[in-house]
Amino acid sequence: MNDRTAASQAERKRGEGAKFVYDILRDDIIDLVLPPGSPIDEVQLAERLAMSRTPIREALVRLAGEGLVTTLPNRSTVVSNIDFLNLHTFFDALTLMYRVTTRLAAEFRSDEDLEIIRARQAAFSRAVEAHDALAMIATNRDFHAAIAEAGRNPYYTGLFCRLLDEGRRILRIYYSSFGDHLPRRYVEEHDDMIAAIEARDVAGADRLASAHADQIVRQIQDLIARDRRQPIAL
């Protein structure tokens, strides 16, 4: 599953066992290493990570709380499916969170926030230049998470990060499709958003975030429309 398993099985501090397996599972789920529907065997995981079932169970409970895994009572727990039938609720919430977090960032950002946001944008830009679709997906998420952090509303950041992670899963399915016609446009839109945030232009930030969200939603919908097989399989 992952190299980390062998690497850090040796010494682990007391109390971070659950976090350890939580991070591994979370990454693997979001990166689709564990595709939707994959069963998660507690005993098998315990053996691989050389620990007892207890911390693994704790990680699973947390993941279930975030909706990343689904626990069937007295039966196996599986990676949650992507609900393609109700994607519009996802798009709706995502768009709203894009707008709200960017607005708040324009209002409350500190200079340090701006630095972090710029660094994330640089990473995203590099990924685009390198035509690395996977890195694009990841760095794009980090960019917007940084903006949300600058807005300083933990309720929004919490929901937004969940949505961004779910978006990563969806994009991951289609990542091969947009390797060619790369959305360099996104880089420019990001730059515009940064400028609005720096200028504390709340209305402008809102407008840009809204347009940006529409762009992304439209692209995902295009990708789904172009490839109709996958959704059924999942």
Next chain:
Amino acid sequence: MNDRTAASQAERKRGEGAKFVYDILRDDIIDLVLPPGSPIDEVQLAERLAMSRTPIREALVRLAGEGLVTTLPNRSTVVSNIDFLNLHTFFDALTLMYRVTTRLAAEFRSDEDLEIIRARQAAFSRAVEAHDALAMIATNRDFHAAIAEAGRNPYYTGLFCRLLDEGRRILRIYYSSFGDHLPRRYVEEHDDMIAAIEARDVAGADRLASAHADQIVRQIQDLIARDRRQPIAL
């Protein structure tokens, strides 16, 4: 702590042990039976509920995921504090969720949804008539949760219910203060919202929800301003 402890300690089905203690703790936290800062002793709870520490730990992990308890590593877990310094983030998110969920309810509600909402409003109305502040708080929450359900966006309902529960905790602190001048106005506002939802008047629902949220936020702020001692203690 609660009568349920003695009542249903006898036979409990396999698999619902964690849910059992989760529900108890959740209610007690929201009703301020366990005030913010209260330590939660796993062993003590295990004895009282006549079960092992394992399901109790699972419940605590879930509660921590929802932010209702805070786990200090290798130390006790305590009921999360109410962050009075950053209440504005709470009010902001609450207002937005009021608006969004009511909008969506006006758009997507079914006739069955409307029935449920009306039933909840009736319960709220009864609580107001009976001058039962505690019941008011609880039924008000249920009313808005029903509206959110009618909107059919699980991302919104999830966040909104968390916010409503947090609001219950805050109101609970001051519940004695508004026993006298009862906000019958809220009942009318609720009725107006129901009418807008029934008429599928999205814009109207939004406007009403916005005004309603402002009302509630203002009342809470008044209560806090009138009683300045508590916030420090918590």
Next chain:
DNA sequence: CCTTAATTTCTTGTCGACAAATAAAATACA
């Protein structure tokens, strides 16, 4: 040969126990 019932296997939910980590208490020392 197919359907139904019994049996086995496998996975989970729960338990009691132990050890690490921290807090509290007791002791030593200036």
Next chain:
DNA sequence: TGTATTTTATTTGTCGACAAGAAATTAAGG
């Protein structure tokens, strides 16, 4: 008397084991 250090005690994090439930497999009956 006040501070630093050791000792004790309490509480958590982790473990291995066991039993209940469900699925898979086998056996029985039409």
